Amino acid sequence: EAQVTQNPRYLITVTGKKLTVTCSQNMNHEYMSWYRQDPGLGLRQIYYSMNVEVTDKGDVPEGYKVSRKEKRNFPLILESPSPNQTSLYFCASSSKGLTEAFFGQGTRLTVV
Amino acid sequence: LAKTTQPISMDSYEGQEVNITCSHNNIATNDYITWYQQFPSQGPRFIIQGYKTKVTNEVASLFIPADRKSSTLSLPRVSLSDTAVYYCLVGANAGKSTFGDGTTLTVKP
Numbered sequence: 001e002a003q004v005t006q007n008p009r010y011l012i013t014v015t016g017k018k019l020t021v022t023c024s025q026n027m028n029h030e031y032m033s034w035y036r037q038d039p040g041l042g043l044r045q046i047y048y049s050m051n052v053e054v055t056d057k058g059d060v061p062e063g064y065k066v067s068r069k070e071k072r073n074f075p076l077i078l079e080s081p082s083p084n085q086t087s088l089y090f091c092a093s094s095s096k097g098l099t100e101a102f103f104g105q106g107t108r109l110t111v112v
Numbered sequence: 113l114a115k116t117t118q119p120i121s122m123d124s125y126e127g128q129e130v131n132i133t134c135s136h137n138n139i140a141t142n143d144y145i146t147w148y149q150q151f152p153s154q155g156p157r158f159i160i161q162g163y164k165t166k167v168t169n170e171v172a173s174l175f176i177p178a179d180r181k182s183s184t185l186s187l188p189r190v191s192l193s194d195t196a197v198y199y200c201l202v203g204a205n206a207g208k209s210t211f212g213d214g215t216t217l218t219v220k221p
Contacts, residue, residue, distance in 0.1 A: 004155075033209065043156070043199075043211035050207065058208060090155045097205035098146045103155025 002027050006091050006104035013081055013111055021076045021107050023091030031094045032074040033058070033101070034066065036087040043090070049074055081111040116200045121216040130187045132215050134200030137181050145176060145183045148199045150214070156199060160185070187217075195219045 004025045013019055025032065033048035035058075045058030049068040063085055065077040074093075078085060088108050094101035117135040124130045136145070144163050148156035160167055162174040162183070173186040187194060197214040 031206075035211075042213050045209055045211075048207060048209075056207065059210065088153070092155070097207060098144060098201055098203050098209050099161055099205050100158045101148075101156075101209075103157070106153060106155055108153075 002102060004091055004093050004102050004104040006089070006107050008107060009105060010108050011110070013109070015082055015111055016080050019078050019081060019109075021078075021089060021091075021109070023074045023076065023093075023104060024072050025074075025093040025102065026072065027093060027095075027102065028071065029093040029095050029102075030071070031097055031101075032068065033092045034064070034074070034076050035090045035092065036060065036085075037090065037106075038087050046076070046089075081109075083111050085109065086111050116202055116212040118198075118200055118212060118215045120213065121218070123218050123220060124190055125220050126191055127189050130190050130194075130217060130219075132185045132187075132198055132200075132217065133182060134185070134202075134212075135182045136200070136202045139180050139202050140204070142204045143180075143202050144205050145174065145180075146201045146203070147172070147174065147185045148201065148211075150197045150199065156211075159198075190217075190219045192219050192221060 007022045030051045034046040035043045044060045047066040049055045091104040092101040146161040147159040150156040160174045167174045175184045199214040
């Protein structure tokens with residue numbers, strides 16, 4: 001079954017404690033992307049990757065890092081989380097950009 | 113990326129056809145128009161994509177006039193389960209993607 005898997009689904013952490021949200025896809029997609037969704041602000045793109053070792057900033061990259069060492073995985077790293085990064089995060093993958101992107105189940109992150 | 117404008121909300125009744133229009137006056141020559149559906153606390157789900165004229169699949173149709181400055185997503189015979197937020201995106205199928213505010217569709221019995 002084609003899917004994008006995010007882990008963890010829920011996470012409560014404290015300010016400053018480094019964390020990683022993993023994203024894995026089984027469709028051999030070249031394109032992957034991370035979004036955050038906040039009430040009243042819709043979905044905002046954080047980072048995207050066009051292929052292995054190729055990443056670029058989206059609209060809200062501050063405070064986040066990503067890496068794309070292999071095609072199937074695209075982890076999102078928060079080196080020093082802050083409360084304003086409390087949000088619902090989605091990972092997506094597709095064969096090409098906006099076309100038929102598959103989204104993960106979401107990760108609800110709370111930073112206290 | 114072209115900015116998109118959609119109605120904030122729409123109401124409909126079961127069995128009706130629903131048309132959601134998106135304006136994108138600054139669409140570029142190589143931009144596609146893509147629609148996604150999102151249920152609460154779930155990731156968006158791809159509905160349809162088009163470049164010009166009309167595209168139809170098993171769940172929706174997408175109408176794009178010749179000037180491509182707007183597009184209309186048509187959902188035939190909606191049911192309660194079609195209650196969701198619908199997003200129109202315009203872009204070149206690569207790299208950056210910007211979701212607008214979306215249209216909250218409420219289907220009533």
